[in-house]
Amino acid sequence: MTRRSNKSAHSRVRADHASEIAEDYVEAIAAILVEKEICRVIDLAREFQVSHVTVNRTISRLQRDEFVTTTPYGPIELTPKGRRLAQASRRRHEIVLRFLKALGVSDATAIQDSEGIEHHVSGETLQAMEKFAAKRLGSGE
């Protein structure tokens, strides 16, 4: 076991990565919209620590895929599809974050690790994490 049984988990990982940027962007956009009511290219450049050019081109792809809308020099908005993805991504991210903290990991580390882990957590695992965190923090302890 353990070795050589996995048909190809790697294809799944590649698929996870293909949707990762969309998930992180719409999640970030939604968060910025909440606390600043307007989202601009530079906000995302700061958040992701990339150049504004990278943000521009990413936003183009997201617009092509109908997650966001924007106009030249205008702010960035979410489509309904974008809002749905943002909501789901935020929920999953928060569950993973809470889970890591419940596991006993420091806040700083939990924040860092959850940013990558979130994209590789299946529904089944997410449920297990949720349950675990609930048992740890929920009402007891």
Added chain:
Amino acid sequence: MTRRSNKSAHSRVRADHASEIAEDYVEAIAAILVEKEICRVIDLAREFQVSHVTVNRTISRLQRDEFVTTTPYGPIELTPKGRRLAQASRRRHEIVLRFLKALGVSDATAIQDSEGIEHHVSGETLQAMEKFAAKRLGSGE
């Protein structure tokens, strides 16, 4: 908290991804070497479910970075550096896998999810996972 405090976890994630293929390849090569004593391009193409061309070019990069050695039409071998990375990657992967199983996730799901998660687990989190799995499966139960 939770929102807007993370300076940039995203840079860390990008760094994780940059080393991911090297880790997975050397880990796979080491495993193949154990049970077949020779590793060929086609073995890796099957393992990762990619074309042999992709494997070729990846192996070139790994050779450039001194993780593997190979010759035209020859088998693929690990350098000492490659062996060290393989060993460390295997260990981390196994801890994550055992951890997910200990959490109550099914074997199939644990195999899938651990393949992506492993690359985003910091030392601190890995230790927490190890400890948890030990408590769950270690001597009790």
Added chain:
DNA sequence: ACCGAGATGTAACCAAGGCTACATTTCCAG
């Protein structure tokens, strides 16, 4: 009103990782 700093856009480049199509090499079954 206007002007300059900061935000945004665009051009051109790069590396990684995918692919298909085709060429070449290996090596074993007959």
Added chain:
DNA sequence: CTGGAAATGTAGCCTTGGTTACATCTCGGT
């Protein structure tokens, strides 16, 4: 020993996501 199937290599293509350099637009403070 040899023919051909399987393995390997090579050429050329694509998308994503990163960069710097430079051009243009916007808008708030004087």
